[in-house]
Amino acid sequence: MKRLIAATLVAAIGVLLLTGCGVSNKSHDNTQAGTTENSSDKAKNKEVKMHVWCSKNDVDITTQMIESFKEANKGTDFNIIIEESEDSDARDNILSNVHNGADVFPIADDQITSMVAGGALYEIEDVDAVKKADDESAVEAATIDGKLYGYPLTADNGYFMYYNKNYFSDSDVATLDGMLDIAGANGKYLTMDWSSGWYLYSFFGNTGLDFGVNDDGVTNHCNWNSVITDIKGVDIAQAMLDIAAKPGFKNCVQDDFIAGVQDGSIIAGVSGCWNAAKIKELWGDDYGAVKLPTYTCAGQQIQMSSFKGYKYMAVNAYTKYPEWANKLAQWFTNEDNQKLRFEMKNAGPANKAAAADDAVKKVPAIMAVMDQAQYGKLQRVGNSYWDAATEFGEKMAAGNPDNTDLQEIMDNFVAGITQSVAK
Template identity: 45%
Template sequence: MHKRVLGFLIMVTLIVSLTTGCGGNKSETVDVTDQEKSDFTGLSSGNVTLRVWGAKEDEELINQIISSFAAQYKGQATFNISFEPHSEASCKDDLLGDVINAPDVFTFADDQLMSFIASGVLKKVENVIEITGRNIPAACSAASFGSTLYAYPLTADNGYFLFYNKKYVNEEDARTMDGLLGAADACGKKVFMEMNSGWYMYSFFGNTDMEIGLNDDGISTFCNWNAKYTDITGIDVAEAMARIGSNHAFSSVSNDGFAAGAADGTFVAGVSGIWDESAIKDAWGDDYEAVKLPTYTVAGQQLQMASYAGYKLVGVNSYSENADWAAKFADWMTNEQNQKLRFNLRGQGPSNIKASESEDVAGSKAIKALWQQADYSDLQRVGGKYWDAAATFGTLMSEGNPSGKDLQVLLNEMVTGITGEETTGDAPGQEAETTDEAAEDIEKSADGADPEEAKDTEIIVDEKAEDHPEKAVDSPDDEAEKPVGDMQNQYGKDAESNDDENTDKTVEHTITGNGEKIEESKFDTFGERLEGIGGITGKGKIERPKAEETKTNESSDSEKVSEKNTETEDIEHQAQK
């Protein structure tokens, strides 16, 4: 059973007004807009107890939000609102493990959304027009399933980019990975990137014409990163990664993290996110800079590195005894003023459009780097089997493929691990023909041989199957592939991906461009730039700026706790199939 740590407790005892226009001290009256007055319809006016989960680092922030919420709705109810620090990385597992005792309001990373929807634990957002109107489309897409909004967008900064020290690396060096490694080597320093993590390793494949994403079942993953038939092949990327990994000026391992290595002088550049900005400022002072990821050399050309983009959301427990007030609090927690407060106290980039236009937000170097990288970022939509298979391959490449094993074999093993289907990397039609031809050859060989030879052939085939059980296609009775694993980012970088099952529908959310080169000058704010790439398209088609490569991307069966609504029943029923 998960631990619940009771943090700051606010008790606000207020006298409920039974009639409008009652006399009283005007200095104690809180102004409420007509819209807010109308929102009180149906809300209870008695004792309202709410529990709020959030990251431990958010304690001061959320306590301030609780206080302002109580002041804003003074006179409407007697509030007892408590904040409980809780890991956002384990939010899904802990909450779904004990839904009845779960909090009323909670923050989580967008890749956990489908599991929450399947369980029926999320209360749908009712004031959809208001919420979608004040937040960037990409964040709203990340909080939605189909056309239904299930959560309140909170941040739009969960991506990664390049930090570098201007004392050792100049602007031109920072444009390419080759330049970065050369500059670091010249001063005896290193460049850091977690190539051994599936979250960061996506950078090398994401902007090629190879593909990865969720299948229509919303559980399993399609992936052709071992392709031999694309413009840039799997081997091209693997060779590039191994070449970078074997460079002595490159490192994918840091005992104390990138920020610590920057502080002690080990690293002069590294790939990380806004969560490290404060520490990097302290380490490098005025010499710190943040920009989009560099290009890297692959197949004889420079290719812009891609990235995963993520969003932090606020959910409301549909089983809450005070679900309507919980929704009101989630709305308040994610409004413009509180997203500005979040940025000022925690340095997290807002999803609120107006908040992103503020001078403080626009002045952040890390936010500007996210603007630049946003053109090449995609929502993380992969099944649970992706993480281990990608990490294994990434680790080997980050070490320069020390075993010398054939790269195509390693790619095939990775893709088989991700998809659960054995693959050779040939074009879909050719791969099937190759498999059929091989089977025919074996059959013909057995038919034309004497009985003893046929027996030997059969034994050899059986032995091969037994020797390589990990390459066998899962049978229908095998456990179904588990869904989206927890995002390995600042909300849960160190957490292992969870293999809980999910609904068998897919969320067709993607970040998409408008099909033309997006120049930096076109966007003056964080929100405008992300809005320029946010949206939903049919099957997850990613429309890159024309100057870049084109690719496509598609954005546990949890214990059923209630038959609350038809949609939840349908999702869970299909997942069980």
């Protein structure tokens, strides 16, 4: 449920209107896709009323960008209403009631496929301009069957290694073994959340094994239990058990990671850009961030992989004002506003010019997630993966306490990943 906030912006009179109704009670009803009001879309003397969703934390910056959009388009009577809605809820909220959905809203790349299948997203027409301005991988992640469905907004949805420079040199952070040895020798910890399949994927992604969602968009294929590949499933399981046995390793969730940084017990950990400001505050000049290290598996050094992702501004296929809605989405994601988002939110830009700015290059977390992206994969997985990954990861972190045969563990893991979600 989204809460309508006090942010109805009316360009003609410049007054901030206050309202308090929820989205389920909204009276706005977008016209059917393909029957939009293009003539009024271009009119200079008719009110253009649009709804924009954003998370609670982004209300201020969204309001600022809307004001600058109005200033750049004087002569048009805008009534742009901001509503609070968490980005992760966009898909469910739109698909459950697309006609009452926002005209413009942020989405993550893993939401796009199902929203396109549901006919909810407006196809972007000026593809060449987006390709010229934005990160190639970000554009590709929002492209389905050659059609683009989102304006790239950020390129920092991923994870990497934070480390305390007081303990680690630049060369120390190249290998996980080396980092764990240093942490253990100092009575400290390096942490990672093995209860989450999001992080767990890092051990499998660059091994040559196969995993992904099937064409049905629901079930998965996976050969992580392979016995015939160069790197076998049991090799990875054994590597994880070896890591878990090291005194310098600790399996913990993100809140515990920050708590450990705060009390001094944790000197390195796998996390994302959302913790950058807090890490900087706690470690100060000793704050470092780098791509994930290599880890030892079957006598080899394997570069740790990751899930990577992007965020976009999308346009509702049923908007009454497709021209203005697209202009607004473009405005939210242009070079200047991606720089502004970086300055205010420390968000990694998807715009190439903004990402090349010297100020961005000085932020270790953003540079680390961008560097790690070359070893990452877009998160395209069926739901059965997550519970199976949690069970496997927690068993590895506990050191396989029942001493279960590793091949049996991997077979059960893959069976869980590939099972049908239908009961």
